[in-house]
Amino acid sequence: MLQITSSGPLPHETTPALSIVIPVYNGAATIGELVAALAGLDIPGGIEIVLVNDGSPDDSDAVCRRLAATAAVPVTYVEHARNYGEHNAVMTGLRHARGEYAITMDDDLQNPPEEVVRLFLHCRDGGYDVVYTSYAEKQHAAWRNLGSRFANRVADLLIDKPKGLYLSSFRCMSRLVIDGVTRYEGPFPYVDGLIMQVTQRIGTLEVRHLPRAQGRSNYTLRRLVRLWLNLAFNFSLLPLRLAVFLGLAMGAIGGIGALYVIAHALFGQPPEGWASTMVVVLLLSAAQFVILGIVGEYLGRTFQTGNRKPQGIVRAVVRATVPDHAR
Incomplete structure (x- = not known):
């Protein structure tokens, strides 16, 4: 095993066909099982795994470092200096991904690892730039499902995405999209919005969705609201245009009210009372x-x-390769 701390390429390393990018937050109990399952997949051209510890408060750092040293496939471990959010962690992972394609997935085992092969082949052989997964039945809490539906409806209005496309965090993208998305350096990334700015050659694939193996979802209502704000205010001018229409509507209502008051004063009893005025x-x-x-x-x-608020500060990068005789 060769292990170094670096952000650059290793000597004589080959480019894998697929990079699997996994943001890790409170994932110490599940990430080992996930990496072991992914390492056993038969991916034409080989794979690498990129783990991004997004300031996780549990033992994820030690677990990920151990995986980088012992996994049967090349693993790159990236440690964020603090918690920046899932989309920021995905952006960091994509910047360290070397594959011709990259799949992003969560660390909670709700996406079966064996679906990775289907997703990769569907994207590569179908000639798609991006393939999103969809679920016949989602194994999330009711409020989380409602929030996801709301976010997708908002996305239909705010970003140039195919109508009805479900924006899943379990997706596969080509090198063209990876390079286009990672050009964005602002502090408020929304990965799906960036993808829509790069391509419209998008496919879908229905996959299984499993119940969460350990713990509970890291997405709280606050995190979902922040995600919606990133979508609304970073990728569309629609809120400003709605504000203009709101102002025009209120002006029209005020004009109608003024005409009513004038007519009432001229032809009837002058209006009285402060309640209506208030x-x-x-x-x-x-x-x-x-x-x-x-x-x-x-x-x-x-x-x-403008003040260059960081998208994510990397504390350390541990890149490990598997020697040829061990593969």
Whole structure:
């Protein structure tokens, strides 16, 4: 076993056909079983595994380092300096992937490792740039499934994706897409939005989805909201356009209200009472604050991007290869 700490290529190493990128967070109990299963797959052209520890608070660091030293296939282990989020970890993993194709998958064993072979061959032999997986039945909690459906509906509106395409984190992409996606250096990546900016040659494949093997989902409502915000404010101007339409709608309502008051004063009893006035004031104020909030979100993200907020700081890279006689 040759093991070094480096971010560059190793001498005399061959380029694998497939890189499997796995962001690791609270995955100490499952990542070993997943890597062992992936190492046993028969992938034409060979594979490598890229593990990205995204500031996991459990024992994932020690487990991943041990896997890099003992796995039967080449493993690259990347340690983030802190937790940056799943999409940031995927971006880091893709930058360290050397394969002609890359598959991204979670560390929780809900995606059966044997489906990796089908997904890779479907993408390669079908001539696709990207293949997304879909599930006949998802084994997530009801609120998580609802959040995923909401995010996909929002994506239908905000990014240029084929209508009805399910955006799964279990996906395969070609080197063309990998290189295009990793050009983005901003602090708010949304991998699927970046993919849609690179290609529309997209396929789908239905795969099995298993119950979570250990623990519970790392996605909380807060994390899902942050993901939606990245989608909404980094890949579309639609929120700003909706703010314009909201302002026009409120202006129209105000104009109709003014005409009603004038007509009522000229031909009937002058309007009395402060309640209706307060309702109108509060309604208009709410619309103004919504618009200011949308503009402020764009400005804040522009400010942070201009200040070069990091997408992810890498603490260490451990790249290991398997000698030819051990393969």
